[in-house]
Amino acid sequence: MLGEFAANTTYKDIPEEVLDRVKTDALDGVSVGIFGSTLPWVRLAVDYWEELGGAPQARLWGRRSKLPVPKAVLSNCHGMNSFEYDDTYVWSGLGTHQGNNVVPAAVATAELVGGVSGKDFVAALAVAHEVGVRVIKGFAVKRAGYNHTAISSTFCAAVAAGRLLGLDGEAMTWALGSAGSYVGGLLTIPPSSMVKRMVNGRAAEGGVIGALLAKRGFTGIENLFEAERGGYYGGYAVTPDFDVVVGDLKRKWYCVNIHTKRFPMCTSIHAPLEAACEIVRKEKFSVNDISEIVVRTTTGAQGNTVGFFPDTISSAQLSLAFGVATAILTGNVRPANVTMEALKDPKIVRLMNLIKPYKDPELDAIWSGIGGPARVEVHLRGGKVLTSSQVPEATRMTNAEIEDKARDAAGPVVGKEQMEKIIEFFRKVEKLDTVDSLFPLLQPDS
Template sequence: MTAIDKGTGALLPARRIAEFAAALRYEDIPATVRERARIQILDGLGVGFASNAFAFADRALAGLTALGGAGDCTVLGRRQKLPLRDAALANGILVHGLDFDDTHLASIVHATAACLPAALTLAEALDASGEEFLTAYTAGMEVAIRIGAAVKGGFHHAGYHATGIVSHFSNAVVAGRLLQLSAEQILHAQGIASSSAAGLQVFLEEGAWTKRFHPGWGAVAGITAAHLAQHGFIGPSRPYEGKFGLFESHLQAHAAEADVAALSDGLGERWDLADTAIKPYPVCHFIHGAADSAIALRERIPSVEAIRSVRILVPAQTLPIVAEPAADKLRPATDYAAKFSAPFVVATCLRLGRFGLAELLPQALADEATLALAARSRCEADPDTAFPTYFSGGVEVTLQDGSTLRWHERVNSGAGERKLDVAGASAKFMGAAGMVLDTAIATRARDAILAIDRHPIRHTTAVLGGS
């Protein structure tokens, strides 16, 4: 197998990634990056706990229990345990199930969902140390982010959910690192994962649940690929840029736009993990700037009845996801459809000055005052967007007297200089976990997670089952 580009003599991207992951040590990761990793892990696990308050969690766990029965691996917020791959799938569904988990904005990837479920579950199965877990998680995060950056939003344009795609590769790296595979074996694992990478965006048509499933399935695929590679199974050495590889097959008309060099650019020198944004609202990240703007305007509006019309500004590239088809976005049929409806989210923020998990409950979705305001809204491309660096957005409200109020946020909350610190992430964790755990258990879990790399990983998973 060649791992060298015959034209340039350079290492192929998958080989460069494999060598980075195999050689990475805990001590190589800057202390500031490790701190940020702990914050993002805390956020992801808090969202995973909260998912247990929603019907999809029970139904997913019922299906997985019927599939494989009991096992030895922890499922977030549950006393029941499942076999390794079923537990990783369950935890992936829970972490990503509310669309409240972090996003690397430039890559448009839910990076922690693409790495944490496999890292946590396999580390527990292997009785790994906290340092080994954090090292594997960090390696996977850097890979997931770089794949997303390389395609420049192309997966979404072609109809794929980017996190669903990249999670197969990032989890092959995560699992390979935890299994202490050689660089050659991690190279094979990426190649094997290339044959399973999928994740269609067709769920957008009706608010179906399949997006929740994508990163967990990536965890299953990555763990499987790494174990196969460990025992000599051969994968292609050019899974990304090869003929009929990922870029050609999944980017379609956008294949020529892919930046192959971005796959391994700065690995081990630049740490993009630290730029991942934590969501303050449980909705599609593309709407966050507009939600911020609506909340900022609320105090200046006499009443909802005083609003004649609302103009919502979001990045042009995101209109097909959060604004179309317009009729469906005005009256989302499910909580998941509501998360991807800019009119519904902005109308709620203008009415209430907030958007939390409670605003996705059935009574909130049926609120006629919110729906009437959403019906008076229209979405347009934001001419002042900083996308994809930030998910900017704005709101313009025209009142019944003809006067107009405007607000625009260039940097959405949770990103850049507005990112959540330990205190902010802890507050979000306690609110999310508090939906299913009592305060004492949630506090114990929070403290264990924030010290996750200081103890064997089973020390932490012992308090993640919710008891």
């Protein structure tokens, strides 16, 4: 049933709100991926894949080369997932960053095929996202220890590629069955490890390979999801919920709630960061006068964000203390604020030591799972307390804010003029006869 939905849903079946959401999400995705291409842990891996070479089928974002589609998808997903800045979908304790599979797979496959219309491209994005969200929501009770982006988003890549390759329902089911049969990803994240940034790329590569092989008639596991012995949910879930996976297809679109990140930080602490930024905007005070910073969150928001002092960029991006300290000092948290130098900044270190995280029972009463509402209180010497409003959850960015984020992230790599062309492309993509004009824009102007 999921394969039939993935193959046969048309552009007209998709609500306008969903179409708009996936367009801006794709702009965000390519921009974050272009930014990520400049980072050392991305360059290290992509340099090696370039050395291996192969058929020049699809461009590498932020670079001047091409690789076979699976390796281009792996490379571009690696860049997109490289700095905690790509999109997310959070539901009942399961977070996933599926856009880093959807967007690279759709872009690379569209380049391979050539002549893909704007409507077909956007429809592929929407349907791929929806399949991914439904798969992650199928975990009524998850089995601990897995990276749920990796084990669920591979199906997004298979669907995005499969639609643009023209797979029918049967072949799409084969693509899903192949992708799911060799996906993997562990949750353990040592702060010094680079592989956390790459594991989703391997999932995307596998999904695309599943679609490319299905196009050639290569059969996959047709009952992958429901098989009790050795099936997908049989292996990864304690309790699955098949009703949510296939219920109300074409009538209910969960992917409309894809979340574009304001900050290059773990989603669990975005509400506290917004609360801290609000205080800086509205109040006049000196950071030298701060005596204590109380951060009230849900219990779930502190699961992996407190109890350690960050000493790497990766650990800083998970740190409630570092994020709030940076927001209080600078009024924002941007990629330029998340550096090894910032971790050693005496002002940041002092503020981190003043932060007191508090698991607030009142917030727990209105929210379950990771993330959720937050309040921040800045205590000043002399007794004055500056209090934020209660941020109910990380707020949705407007289209204009997403475009500004894209300019900030990718503009320095591709140039200001080229960046504006990328933004304009996504504004009108559904009206284009072909999306071929996008591909050269994703590389630096030579």
